[in-house]
Amino acid sequence: xxxxxxxxxxxxxSAIVLLLLGVQAEFAWAWGAVAAAIAVVVVxxxxxxxxxxxxxxxxxxLQHKGSDVSRLGWAINLKAGTVGAIVTRRVVAILRRRxxxxxxxxxxxxxxxxxxxxxxxxxxxxxxxxxxxxxxxxAALDAAERLQHGIRAPQPSVHEQHSRNExxx
Numbered sequence: 001x002x003x004x005x006x007x008x009x010x011x012x013x014s015a016i017v018l019l020l021l022g023v024q025a026e027f028a029w030a031w032g033a034v035a036a037a038i039a040v041v042v043v044x045x046x047x048x049x050x051x052x053x054x055x056x057x058x059x060x061x062l063q064h065k066g067s068d069v070s071r072l073g074w075a076i077n078l079k080a081g082t083v084g085a086i087v088t089r090r091v092v093a094i095l096r097r098r099x100x101x102x103x104x105x106x107x108x109x110x111x112x113x114x115x116x117x118x119x120x121x122x123x124x125x126x127x128x129x130x131x132x133x134x135x136x137x138x139a140a141l142d143a144a145e146r147l148q149h150g151i152r153a154p155q156p157s158v159h160e161q162h163s164r165n166e167x168x169x
Contacts, residue, residue, distance in 0.1 A: 011036030083132045091140045098147040119143045
């Protein structure tokens, strides 16, 4: 549509210029039509062969980085029983915010017994240790939910303590 308007402007502009120069109106409009026809031929030869060539282009193609959910999902290795650092960092950040919301600093030694009581025995140390297991992440998310509702951690049974100690060997 813009191309058609441009061609009409060329024809009308040339006719008006010829009228201002004193050419008779019929001849001026005829030469304007000839100028528009020449413009159509020139533009037709310079037009792109493909409709895609004429379409607007993005300056930089978007690079797909994946979603946070997929990155978190791939960071959990159930076969090896390990969890990647990205998941551990997210869960630790959530727990840190929830603990600070109740007035505790998880890194302060004086708050360590209270943190231990709220999260469960040794959970904070395991989350900040070299290997975090999916069980630790599950326990941390349960603790985060309990913190949100103000519930204390249940004391683990003897069987749970024994199985946790076996897993750390």
